[in-house]
Amino acid sequence: MTAWILNLIEQGGYWGIAFLMFIENVFPPIPSEVIMGLGGIAVARGSMEFWPLLAIGTAGSTLGNYVWFLVGDRFGYQRLQPIVDRWGRWLTLEWEDVERASRFFRSHGQWVVFAMRFSPFLRTMISLPAGLSHMKHGKFLAFTFAGAAVWNAGLIQGGRWLSCYLAEAEVWLNVLIIGSVLVALIAYAWRVVTWKPRS
Structure with missing residues (x-):
């Protein structure tokens, strides 16, 4: 696996x-920890470079968060509430x-x-209230990109470190990946x- x-x-x-990082932040099928961690292993193998991987992965993550920001910013409270009320079960x-x-934001x-x-x-969740509060787009993108870059750099480095033990750790990695998706x-x-509205 x-x-x-x-x-x-x-x-x-x-x-x-x-693309994977963009999708992960819109609807997470595979956690970013797995994507960027395996990217770090690819860096250790020599098939990818650290800085391009960090830049492109962080850009994908930022754009994925920007989708939720735009939903909040464009729809606003009045138009978003009927959507949440109607599709709340599927959005949980x-x-x-x-x-x-x-309020937290x-x-x-x-x-x-x-x-x-x-x-x-x-x-990802914090992007919606940031949009609803009409945070400046440039500031949102800058803060999101900066935070994602720090996080992704750590994940890439972790993947590089893990690559040294890949043969021994591959069984556990398989369990981790399959387990996280399941x-x-x-x-x-x-x-x-089990979802029930509080009202």
């Missing part, structure tokens, strides 16, 4: 990484969750966009099935 995904990443090249959230995230300031890049669960799918299915 690890070798198969690594081959896909190497064949797709930098643009494949950018309700309007109260959006309001809570918006307003109370912690715009730097929270940078800080949340290091949170596995909130890094856990994400099961968690989503469970939330959809």
